[in-house]
Amino acid sequence: MLGLMQDQGLLISSLIEFADRNHGDAPIVSRRVEGDIHRYTYRDAAGRARRVANALDADAIEQGERVATLAWNGYRHFELYFGVSGSGRVLHTLNPRLAPDQVVWIANHAEDRVLCFDMSFLPLVKAVWQRCTTVRKWVALCEADALPADSGIDGLVSYEAWIGAASDRYTWPALDERTAASLCYTSGTTGNPKGALYSHRSTVLHAFAAALPDAMSLSARDSVLPVVPMFHVNAWGTPYAAAMTGAKLVFPGGALDGKSVYELIESEGVTLAAGVPTVWLGLLNHMAQAGARFSTLQRTVIGGSACPPAMIHTFKEQYGVAVLHAWGMTEMSPLGTVCNLKGKQLALPPDEQMKTLVKQGRAIYGVDMKIVDPEGRELPWDGQASGDLLVKGPWIISSYFKGEGGDPLRDGWFPTGDVATIDADGFLQITDRSKDVIKSGGEWISSIDIENIAMAHPAVAMAACIAVPHPKWDERPLLVVMPKPGTHPDRADILRFYEGRVAKWQVPDDVVFVDAIPLGATGKMQKMKLREQFRDHVLPAAG
């Protein structure tokens, strides 16, 4: 027997219509690639999203066809989020930090029909457009008069001319909620990138979970700054969750340096900011140099890579800002866990609380997780046992776009590729990526643990710990350090720092100093590149 409730699908269009109707005058503020600040409201955005839908109709873009973006976080990108998906097309957010060949490969694999790009990416588009064989229409996210006369791109139109010709009245289709809504490719450190194809249902459910008090806690009293790019797993769903709750949105455009981010936080009364550790490193450096304080910022969501404990300390102790350590994946829309204390932990002394706050957090409802040993047997939640992390839930992929890579699931569970512990309270701690673990004489050494210690050293700006081959122990840890500007730490100095902090056999065998650690297109350290670079490094003990 079925219940007798209204049959209303969970559709992305309903998010923007809700914001229009109930939060029509709530502001959306964008730093444009042009450099100036643009302001308008959810009501304006909803009207322009409807124009996008009509423009796609006029161009005969079919249901399910992909409309790609190469764009920073901004209001036009936001309109495309709703206009494209809401009307039944699939929004494909391309990562402009990828190399041109990669952009071409992904755009062709996705069979993008329309590609909308920020003018700052015109050089990239010029380099790729002739090889993107499925794209029929190129749209520059600018005013008509900002369009260069000689772009060299056939039929290039400006976004404003394109949607300006369309009506702002539109009836959103009553789609099946399982309809594909957006597409995001994994960074693909090994093999070809693979696409995660989100549905309307998964997106709306994820927005509900992301807005909960124990996740990002979004309300109509918040001013939200997604520093995490909208081309990186839909800015962790913040555009959808903000529309669901009527939160003020602040988009940083391409200016992600510490000073620009700080100024935007202050001028727009930002209460919640979300981004990867490397961005916060820049922000904290700026704060320290400028002697600046936050006047409205309450909390930062930090994910994408493990957040060094030192950073959590600094935000909390020096600036009174709570860090919400989070964990997720492109394949998970992306949120899996967020670190918020439980009621029983509130009375603990700060040091004890910090032991929990450095973990990646608890599962949000909808996400189920388990850790297993190499034979697939479930391991206990005791904070000690470490194993492969598997997840399932309604916003986690069942397969990749076009079936690439076959069936990724194991008995219905998605293997994350992370190695983790889970404690008795359900707090997850990622100990490593399974491919980054250092396997030394049958024991595992967590590269993240070793890096976190190095990051607490006053002269270390960034540190990566990688495995190098060892004749006796199979692998041993090598620490790659990028010193802070003006400091000159030496090997012995760094190694001494490990005394008493880890077991002797976990201390790196050697330390090398570099000017820069390579970062991938999503801001993560590219340890694979470091492993290649130092493949032949001779460790002192084995020399």
Added chain:
Amino acid sequence: MLGLMQDQGLLISSLIEFADRNHGDAPIVSRRVEGDIHRYTYRDAAGRARRVANALDADAIEQGERVATLAWNGYRHFELYFGVSGSGRVLHTLNPRLAPDQVVWIANHAEDRVLCFDMSFLPLVKAVWQRCTTVRKWVALCEADALPADSGIDGLVSYEAWIGAASDRYTWPALDERTAASLCYTSGTTGNPKGALYSHRSTVLHAFAAALPDAMSLSARDSVLPVVPMFHVNAWGTPYAAAMTGAKLVFPGGALDGKSVYELIESEGVTLAAGVPTVWLGLLNHMAQAGARFSTLQRTVIGGSACPPAMIHTFKEQYGVAVLHAWGMTEMSPLGTVCNLKGKQLALPPDEQMKTLVKQGRAIYGVDMKIVDPEGRELPWDGQASGDLLVKGPWIISSYFKGEGGDPLRDGWFPTGDVATIDADGFLQITDRSKDVIKSGGEWISSIDIENIAMAHPAVAMAACIAVPHPKWDERPLLVVMPKPGTHPDRADILRFYEGRVAKWQVPDDVVFVDAIPLGATGKMQKMKLREQFRDHVLPAAG
């Protein structure tokens, strides 16, 4: 094209499993009808819910069959919520405040197969059991040794014996999420009661929305006291939302007097309490008499009837507790709106904020609402235009159980029977039930407005404003007043109180004093009874 996300239904079983796994040791505290305090955890509750499922299997209760309860808020009732619905049966929460004949009518209409009752309702059950012709099994919610030897009820078993014989291991069925999960009858002031049949999907979506920061804002740091009964629209969904978030649950049993509620709030560190205005009236009276203060309570959700502004004031000014004024209906699972300020209102002076806080609040995402004139034309959201309120959304009924009353929808919208304004910020204000509006000479007088003013008078404990026939004006308002103990207000005294507070023509024509105002089974004033009682009342002006 469909998205490629995991196909995982929104099931009630997943809520309790989530709580078991992630909040296993979070407490559930119950004041039992036996009088003592019972404590256990979500993990215990989950195990016992699985026992319930196995016990129903053993009794061959079919999928979709109704399992009824006549019970206060407590841990056994909580177990039934999950064990019954999670295993595919329908939980039917009977209202024990109804008259025996009504209980019989509803139980037979619902075709209940099993009926579980608190021992405090044994007299009621004895009076009805032989006429409840579909019930095959009677279960007393007590220990085996508390069962009376001569209950007179054939085959009566104790709950503890019943589930004690069953295993606590059970695999919840992967139901279609639209499967019926629970059934609640409207109080039915006119005609027969009608059943709202909720689904798993509607229940889980409602829990998401109810837990959002702009609704009840539930987290694992909260201690939640649902004073609103679990037989009244599932205690507004708090049991589900608490399981979703790992909040501590505190159940008051049948002790809803001010002193008992206050003591539980203090002893269990309650941060959020939810109930109807009449309960809070009792609590506030106790607080005033005892000179008591709250040490942990942060907010109260008040719904079921309009909350008098004076109560909002008292909670806020005297006790520092925020009142979340809310509005909903049995047909809406029940939440429609909750009153939380928007960011732009935070800087307003308290008096200005109060003008918004006395309204019923903004729609939560998922609920769409509109007001229409008698011809069905949509009215503006200007805070002035008042019209019939219609709603739609995935946790609002499409029809009543067994199709009673035909198709209740108008073009897909459910007519609430309320008359309301909506302001430009989306804040709803119920001006009246359409049947309670006083139609005086072509103008409408809101009975609620008139009552709220009376309630602010220091000598008025409760007040009801009803229409009485009038030869010239069709109808005129009569105020029925229940004075506070020890006070003796007179007619002129009360009427003087309206001077300057409403237009002259809205002032009641007369005031009558009563010892008690009749309350319905859900704590609402029964104005229909008052209208009958005072049908022949002669108004002075018309005398």
